[in-house]
Amino acid sequence: MSWLVTGGAGYIGAHVVRAFAEQGIDTVVVDDLSSGRHGFLPQGAAFVHGTILDGPQLEATMRRYDVQGVVHLAGFKYAGVSVTRPLHTYQQNVTGTATLLAAMEASKVEKIVFSSSAAVYGTPDVDLVTEETPKRPESPYGESKLIGEWLLADQARATGLAHTSLRYFNVVGSGTSEVFDASPHNLFPLVFDALLDGRTPRINGDDYPTPDGTCVRDYIHVADLAAAHVVAANRLDAGEPIEQVYNLGSGDGVSVGEIMRAVAEVTGIDFTPEIAPRREGDPARIVASGELAARDLDWRMRHSLTQMVESAWEARRAASDA
Numbered sequence: 247m248s249w250l251v252t253g254g255a256g257y258i259g260a261h262v263v264r265a266f267a268e269q270g271i272d273t274v275v276v277d278d279l280s281s282g283r284h285g286f287l288p289q290g291a292a293f294v295h296g297t298i299l300d301g302p303q304l305e306a307t308m309r310r311y312d313v314q315g316v317v318h319l320a321g322f323k324y325a326g327v328s329v330t331r332p333l334h335t336y337q338q339n340v341t342g343t344a345t346l347l348a349a350m351e352a353s354k355v356e357k358i359v360f361s362s363s364a365a366v367y368g369t370p371d372v373d374l375v376t377e378e379t380p381k382r383p384e385s386p387y388g389e390s391k392l393i394g395e396w397l398l399a400d401q402a403r404a405t406g407l408a409h410t411s412l413r414y415f416n417v418v419g420s421g422t423s424e425v426f427d428a429s430p431h432n433l434f435p436l437v438f439d440a441l442l443d444g445r446t447p448r449i450n451g452d453d454y455p456t457p458d459g460t461c462v463r464d465y466i467h468v469a470d471l472a473a474a475h476v477v478a479a480n481r482l483d484a485g486e487p488i489e490q491v492y493n494l495g496s497g498d499g500v501s502v503g504e505i506m507r508a509v510a511e512v513t514g515i516d517f518t519p520e521i522a523p524r525r526e527g528d529p530a531r532i533v534a535s536g537e538l539a540a541r542d543l544d545w546r547m548r549h550s551l552t553q554m555v556e557s558a559w560e561a562r563r564a565a566s567d568a
Contacts, residue, residue: 248272249479250313250355252298252346253320254291255282258361258417258468260425262317264288265472271479274311276304277320286425298342304349315357315482317475318346321390324431325365328387339390340397347401357482358398359475362411362491364464364534366392369527375534377413377491384527399490408482411491414471415534419554421469426561433505434555438562441515449502451524454531462499462531467549467557470494477543488542495534496547504551512555 249266253259254275259282266273267288274292287293292311296303298320307313321339322328328335343360350358365388366381383389398409418434420426427435437447452459471494481488506519539545549557 247314248274248292248311250274250276250308250311250316252276252316252318253282253361255279255284255286255293256319257286257425257427257429258471259319260286261421261468261472262319262475263291264421265469265476266479267291269476271476274307274313276307281323281428283428298346299337301345301349304346305353308349308353308355313353313355315359315479316346316350316355317359317361317479318343319361321361323387323429325385325387326431328385328390332386335386335390339387340393343394343397347397347407350407351401351405356406357408357479359478359482360394360398360409360411362395362413363388363391364413364415364493364495364532366395366413369529370532373531373533374497375493375495375532377489377493377538395491408485408488409490410478410482410488412474412478412539413491413493413534415464415466415493415495415532417468417471418465419467419469419549419557420561421472421557423561423564426565427558433502434558435562437506437509438559441509441513441517442562442566446517446520447506447509448520448522449506450522450528452503452521453524456501456530458501458503460501460503461528462501462533464495464533465500465505465551465554466494466496466547467554470546470548474539474543474545481542489538492539492543492545493534493536494539494545495536497533497535497537499531499533500551505555508551508555509559512552512559
């Protein structure tokens with residue numbers, strides 16, 4: 247028996263696959279490699295090159311590998327770009343999830359852990375986001391993730407599907423030098439790429455009502471995130487009580503200025519960030535409570551900010567040297 251990991255060749259997905267392997271749980275990865283990389287997978291990992299829009303292939307994969315549950319990470323993940331590509335976003339994230347759920351039903355696979363997002367909250371008006379904070383997504387990406395949660399809940403009512411959705415905040419770091427964040431939109435890659443190219447990293451706004459004037463965000467280590475997926479899958483397997491949604495947040499934010507100072511210290515590259523104007527719509531602070539996940543998913547912050555930066559930098563440099 248095995249767990250199917252959609253999008254398992256991506257930055258987060260590859261860490262999830264490795265976390266399952268560390269617990270002796272077999273996985274099979276389905277990924278179209280549009281943003282994932284086959285080289286991110288551990289040697290010998292079962293891999294199917296395909297899309298979650300291909301229901302027959304998903305059914306065949308589930309039967310061939312005796313799949314008992316699914317971790318669903320595949321999707322179009324660029325919130326900003328989704329505004330200009332809404333139809334593509336909905337096709338990948340909504341139609342793809344519906345197709346996956348139909349394949350699961352046809353194959354009698356009744357457990358799923360869904361990769362949701364903090365984007366479902368939009369710009370919250372509270373200092374600490376909980377699972378009950380109103381959902382006001384501000385992009386097709388955030389809307390598509392919320393619809394994904396609804397799809398799971400509706401399918402559960404109809405068929406008894408066992409499910410949970412994990413809402414991620416800012417995922418950083420690396421659990422292995424073989425896997426790095428290659429996103430062209432995330433803060434760590436943007437800063438590292440600038441330094442490696444001899445450019446000065448930029449901060450968008452330093453006049454927010456925060457301790458150092460820069461935006462405060464909730465950063466979590468990707469290996470901690472991956473471990474929570476395994477615990478969630480094990481709870482579903484065991485039929486143990488589980489919430490429909492969990493925030494995976496630190497409960498305590500880190501400012502962009504603090505990130506920059508940590509990067510300078512870790513890399514040994516002395517720089518003073520350029521200060522650009524605020525980006526429209528950027529809230530001063532978004533931090534989430536992880537109390538529910540701590541109670542049920544052994545969720546905790548196992549890595550300091552310095553360790554997050556060190557691991558991310560090591561993986562990024564390893565990729566440059568490869």
